[in-house]
Amino acid sequence: MTSRIKPTVSIAFAGALLISACGGSSPAAEVAAQPCGSGEVVSGRPLQIVSTVAPITSIIANVVGGSGAVVNGLVPEGTNSHTFEPPPSAAKVLEESDVVFINGLVLEEPTKDLAEANIASGAEVCEIATGILPEGEWIYDFSFPKDGGKPNPHLWTNPPMVKEYAQVVRDTLVKRNPENAETFNTNFAAFAAKVDEIDAAMQLATETIPAADRKLLTYHDAYAYFARHYNWTVVGAIQPSSFEEPTPKEIAELITQVKVEKVKAVFGSEVFPSPVLEQIGKETNAKYIDVLRDDDLPGEPGDPEHSWMGLMRFNFVTMVEALGGDASALKALDVNDVVKDSAVYPQ
Ligand SMILES: [Zn+2]
Known part of the structure; x- marks a missing residue:
């Protein structure tokens, strides 16, 4: 069964x-x-x-x-x-x-x-x-x-x-x-x-990012424990605790922070689309990437990547490459569930 x-x-x-x-x-x-x-x-x-x-x-x-x-x-x-x-x-x-x-x-x-x-x-x-x-x-x-x-x-x-x-x-x-x-x-x-395996691959990928660039500014604040483990710095999260959009004053402060900290990329999310990210990208030299998936598994139910492993690989590869690192160790991972036919997920 x-x-x-x-x-x-x-x-x-x-x-x-x-x-x-x-x-x-x-x-x-x-x-x-x-x-x-x-x-x-x-x-x-x-x-x-x-x-x-x-x-x-x-x-x-x-x-x-x-x-x-x-x-x-x-x-x-x-x-x-x-x-x-x-x-x-x-x-x-x-x-x-x-x-x-x-x-x-x-x-x-x-x-x-x-x-x-x-x-x-x-x-x-x-x-x-x-x-x-x-x-x-x-x-x-x-x-x-x-x-x-x-x-x-x-x-x-x-x-x-x-x-x-x-x-x-x-x-x-x-x-x-x-x-x-x-x-x-x-x-x-x-x-x-x-x-x-994914932990080891992420450690390897981290080594390929210049230490000064291991900085995360995300829309959704989902990487606090990840950052502590891999020794990255979360310089901020754009989404306020109310889950509303940030105020113009908060956006202005984030733009200053991105410039001061020389943040290379700002990461947005498919689950929380926001025009703020584009504005921050335009007013700084940071790339803006709006494809992090948060809790939304990639692919369709039944696909190998429609799994926790698939989700982490996608988000980690996206972050590593945007920060100038080499994500090949992550890309080589098999993200299938351990029992193949268990991969039926809610829509
Ligand atoms: Zn969340």
């Missing part, structure tokens, strides 16, 4: 989503969470898993491929996951789930609230990133200021942390569905090896 990852939010629903500033979100540690894997054992039927953003759904797919588990990604690709509100129809999917994996670090509070209100007894919500990163190591920065109460949640752009995500998924599922433990363990080992 193969794992099937099916969309649960139709395009029509996605169009009707409310965008909210998440004013009613609850603090991270309001309820003492049970450790992941504390739900009831499931046997004799496929495990029902719910996930949120596509890169995390892909990481889970790599661990469960071939076990028969069903994985439902709730956040449609190309959607702003930071303001995502699950549609009412998600309640039923959550009700039927055994495990709801969310990133945590206060990224998906509306989905977490709906999950906690609807999951059956014996099911569980597992906050992956919150479990692997001690609060003292949370990064608050440009679009995620400390007084906003939401740390930068993007651990999944940093390969070593992704290995930890996969480990949490593996450990949780081995406890919840022991009859498939061997599959989860084998898949984890294969996926961890691939994550090590």
